[in-house]
Amino acid sequence: MSCKELTMAQAVNVALTESMEMDESVICYGLGVDDPLRIFGTTANLSENFPQRVFDMPTCENAMTGVGIGAALNGLKPVMVHQRLDFFLLAMDQLVNAAAKWHYMFNGQSNVPIVIRLMIGRGWGQGPTHSQNLHAWFAHIPGLKVVMPTNPNDAYHMLKQAIQDPNPVIFIEHRWLHGQVGLIEKGSHSSIGKAKLLKKGDDITIIAMSYLTVEAIRASEALSKNSVNVELIDLMTVKPIDWETIYESVEKTGRLLVLDTGAETGSVAGEIVAKVSEKCFAHLKAAPSRLAMPDIPEPTSYGLTKQFYFGAKEIAEKVHGMLLENVDSSLYRELDTEGHHDIPGSHFKGPF
């Protein structure tokens, strides 16, 4: 089918545009949807093309989430967007106590087809309240779906599905991915609830999500030069998790490393490690492990964030250690990124 190369931000924009063209019940709102910067370009042209259905809002996240729930209960499909996940924290009551439970607590009589787009990130002084990766919070709430695509194609398809999904979907975009370029394949099969096998291998299963998938791809390439064959899975949906794909891979490789952009305690990675330990114990050759962010608020200072994040090098060293024990510190030097640690490296075409 038709192929087109787009950035992830453009892919989101196309998905929104096509959804609104195709379905008159889709509305789109949030702080800045029609401002000059258009949510990093993701809402470009929408207010011109659909003036009634696309609107800016007052700074009132909780109320406007409830408004979206009400509109959804009466047949609309709202897509709400926040430039940072952190701003959406004001709306936990409406999300958790209403949206997530409405279908269940009223015995399936009505449902809330709402999509909440949230931006997460890291680096460049975003600091403690502008960079939080709280996908695990949402994954903890029964009734929500939580999606974290890595590339433009998946973002395109999963956003379109999320909008048509009859349930509330939290759609999480990493700021370091918005500039990522890729092909949109109209016939492709990325879908909510399905993880994607990116690379086959026999030695270890790595499960990555969102931006960390980019780092994991680089790590896997370097590891293969040292004869470590990684099987790499992009999780894509953190609720509900595609357990089948995970179990199948771990049963083959016998080893597991899960990467998580959020803080370690209570993380999605922790959940996967736990489930795999329960379900695949007999197949495991080593203790399953995870790499997640430290249980520390993200500091703002350039100095303090120097060793705060992990990337391809840390992933490669971790895997190497799990398989071959001693890691020579020079082994993965090629994965060092030049320049500043708080922006995407030179391999990476992304804005802040």
Place this chain on the structure above:
Amino acid sequence: MTQLLNNEAHQLKVLKTLYLIRDLEEEIAKRYPEGKMRCPTHLSIGQEGVPSALAPLLFSYDLAVSTHRAHAHYLAKGGCPKAMIAEIYGKATGCSGGRGGSMHLIDESVGFKGSTAIVGNTIPIGVGLALSQQIKSEQGISVVFVGDGALEEGVFYESANFAALKKLPVLFVCENNLYSVYSPLKNRQPEGRKLYKMVEAIGIKSTHADGNNVVECYEILQEKINLIRAGSGPQFIEFDTYRWREHCGPNYDNDLGYRTAQEFDNWKVREPIARYENWLLENTLFTQNHFSQIRGQVTGLVQESFEFAESSPFPDVSTVNDYIYR
């Protein structure tokens, strides 16, 4: 019972604060492209009037909280300029040790209790400070700085209601600069809305003033603060003002088209500093010579602050774990 700005020490304090906010922020804007201040930074250039008028009216036992756009409030409350600049540079000597950045300022020694980055976040916290002052029978008041956008958050109404209910010693200083990021008020409030009238309906005594007329700001603030100190409960003042530069960052952004050149020019004419200087020349013994002398002192302080920040070390990576718990 308006009291005139006829106290010479207060006149001077206002002037110094105006210069300090303007010159420190202009220097930030100038140096920001060097890439050493690596955090989102919201400048108050153009909005110096209100905080400067407030500066001589507060004591260090008065408390204050603020928002993402906090530099001016911190400085007006007496916050240390060096520690502020060092914080924006992410240095260990910063007022938050580099953990917070531009949006998270604090100077406990002068009662500046903190600014935070989530809109509306410090509104109830400021009200809580006032509650503690009332319960402990302390002499101070609490000042809550907010923008026009923050009045759209539910937490403002909840907090204002509680402040009215308990007659708390809190002053809400609302700088209405017409925008929340690029969103004009007309996207966010019904036509004809007066913010201060709406707040009045909650039960808080509310007024409105020209935030770029420093003398008017001073006189209204003085009157309302005296009332709060006398125990008559919370006050809300809406000040009209205008941010000159982009919402976040050092540049001008009028090219984006979200506001007109004409609107911008109209506000620039109402520039708070020159207007205040003219008023001083006409009504007091201040002369141009005084102005350049005071400005010279401020320039020295600005340079010192940047030298301090530049020469300070980054916090050691090993300390990243500190302060999660007490």
